[in-house]
Amino acid sequence: MRAVQVSFEFLPPFRQKIGSGRLTVEVAGGTDRPPTVLDALAALELRLVERGAVRPGVLVFLKSSIGGLQRVLHADRQAVQEGQCLVLATAMEGG
Amino acid sequence: MAATTGSMHDTLIRIDLDSAKATLWSVPPELKCYLGGMGYGTRILADEVSPLVDALGPQNKLILTVGPLTGTMAPMHPQSCIVTKSPLTGTILNSYAGGFLGAEIKFAGVDGLILEGASPQWVLLLVEDGRVSFHGAEAVLGKSTAETESYMRHLFGPDVRTLSIGRAGEKRVAMASIFSETRAFGRGGAGAVLGSKRVKGIAVRGSGGLTVARPGEFAALVQENMELLRKALSEEYNLVGLFSRVGTGAGLGLVNGRGALATRNHIYGSFEAGAEIDGYAYARKFYTRAVACYGCPVHCGMLHKFRRSDGSESWLRGPEYETMFSLGSDLLNGDPVVLAEANQICEEYGLDTLTTGVTVAWALEMAEEGLLKEPGLSLAFGNGTGILALLRKIGEREGIGDLLAEGPGRAAENLASAAGLGRAMQIKNSGFAAWMPRRMKGTALAFATSNRGACHKRAPIGAEITGQIDMNAYEGKAVLVKEIQDRVNAIFTLVSCRFHEFVTPPEVYPRLVAAATGREISLEEFLRLGERIWNLERLFNLGAGLSRSDDALPERCFEPIKGEASEAAVMDRKAFERMLDEYYAARGWDRDGVPTRKKLEELGIGR
DSSP, X not given: OOOEEEEEEEOTTHHHHHTSSEEEEXXXXXXXXXXXXXXXXXXXXXXXXXXXXXXXXXXXXXXXXXXXXXXXXXXXXXXXXXXXXXXXXXXXXXX | OOOOSSSOOSEEEEEETTTTEEEEEEOOHHHHTTOSHHHHHHHHHHHHSOTTSOTTSTTOOEEEEOOTTTTSSSTTOOOEEEEEEOTTTSSEEEEEXXXXXXXXXXXXXXXXXXXXXXXXXXXXXXXXXXXXXXEEOGGGTTOOHHHHHHHHHHHHOTTOEEEEOOHHHHTTOTTBOEEETTEEEOGGGHHHHHHHTTEEEEEEEOOOOOXXXXXXXXXXXXXXXXXHHHHHHHSTTOHHHHHHHHOGGGGHHHHHHTTOSOBTTTTBSOOTTGGGSSHHHHHXXXXXXXXXXXXXXXXXXXXXXXXXXXXXXXXXXXXXXHHHHHTTGGGTOOOHHHHHHHHHHHHHHTBOHHHHHHHHHHHHHHHHTTSOOOTTOOOOTTOHHHHHHHHHHHHHTOXXXXXXXXXXXXXXXXXXXXXXXXXXXXXXXXXXXXXXXXXSHHHHHHHHHOTXXXXXXXXXXXXXXXXXSOTTOOTTHHHHHHHHHHHHHHHHHTTOOHHHHTXXXXXXXXXXXXXXXXXXXXXXXXXXHHHHHHHHHHHHHHHTTOOGGGSOOOGGGGSOOBSGGGTTOOOOHHHHHHHHHHHHHHHTBXXXXXXXXXHXXXXXXXX
């Protein structure tokens, strides 16, 4: 299926690793399936995918057109569309 | 002094400050089921102190306790717990500090101290292997917390562990904290209570050992727990691992990105300069060393070396994430040096950075509107000089500092401006922690219903901010908040570090307790203990005159947050009241938030 262009925004510590706050990547899916969030993560050279899943502690969000962030809980099943923006972060807790 | 069987000594020291006498007090059997820590403190205060006492009067007590795992090999149990009536909120208060004091109290052969009455003159106390001596504090009156603790080490020996108050505690600033070396009993004004008792500092030395009831079993459980921690710390993106590398400011980016970082007195939910003051920024900009508490492999405390505005070099442990909000984004302060210096002023004076910062944010907004002014002081968001000067005025109770020293809610009431009160971001006069209730609905409920006011330690923050659950939803939050409050209360009877729970499943705790003390307790009983303590606190607060109307959010929470990332998040008034009704029902309380007789009987506590 056709590849799509997906942009990434990086929050710390990914911003420090990449050396930039943003990046656009081309993401291809399988021969008979559209590209997924997991495919997009694999397209980054950050080793964020391990044994077919997102590495522990890596949080992925889909940025909406009005600015909010929607958590992606099933990266292998969520398709990405042309021009979408994914945001990478790590967790936070109160205490 | 020989340690008793099991990890608890079953003894506290009652210190009568009026007569400068101390006696050993055996823990009665009916108290032991509270395990220690917050459980002991809450039960003792509820039994011995009327909720109507003046928090700064001699009838109030300050109870400092440790738990069954304090001082043992169990990782991440360094903390000690203070329970008292809060002069800031008028509620029961529990406050915690890490460091090394907790373990030393255990080695001194006791499970805690109960400070009663008030000393006729300022004193320093030395607690040494179960004995207490009283010493004049004239040499350190007016001194900072660091100077006071340094003096105590000089006076009593370099091996003592210490706590102290600064000028804010001496002047009974409502949000004065108690500091202990690099840590603080931050919230709720415990420093003012100690000041009202004319205790400037306490030093502890213990030469005793500590045993556990079932050493082989305990060691195996500790080994398992350490493996969990080691695994977490080795994962590149594990939160506790990130804390160990750059401190609690590691997570500021996510909060900012999700529009939940309160900015400019909670008007906005994201701060453009957030990346200049987060944990990564401090690690990058300043020479940094990590420091740990007793028995902790995480070492989340970051010591930074920085140059102050007067050109002198200084060290600071922090700022923590919470302070990055309260003295940073909430004041539009994106300067890491000003933030560090502001944090240091709070340490010097012994001030809670959270409630103090929230009060300053309110004051800056009032100054903008011409409702507050101080001659010679430029009060504006982002004005570092003005902010630093205002902090000192609060610590000294000077000028408008005297108004602000009463806390954000009382200051707003005293200003007699209805609009002003709605913009003081406080609950029960305790300033918000670093989370935006109208952005995170479960956290809103947790803040509003917190027994000590606006408490972030017992809220579904992680699940909401990471998007594990929908932060905008109201449904299901009532039961979730109750569960977290009860669980954390139980864990605080052990005086666990909060971060320990981020890595450790709840079923580990009763097993550790059983092996340490010989006292069997099921997970269900352990969690039920937390619920029992929550209800005891609630009864105290109701007795103090609080009601459903105090489980409320300030008016600003019902206005949309500005800024794209916050999605115009707002609290719906009716939905909040429904959530509160559901919460009371989940707790087995009536519509006014009063525990029913049935619930109290179920929990084994009388009215």
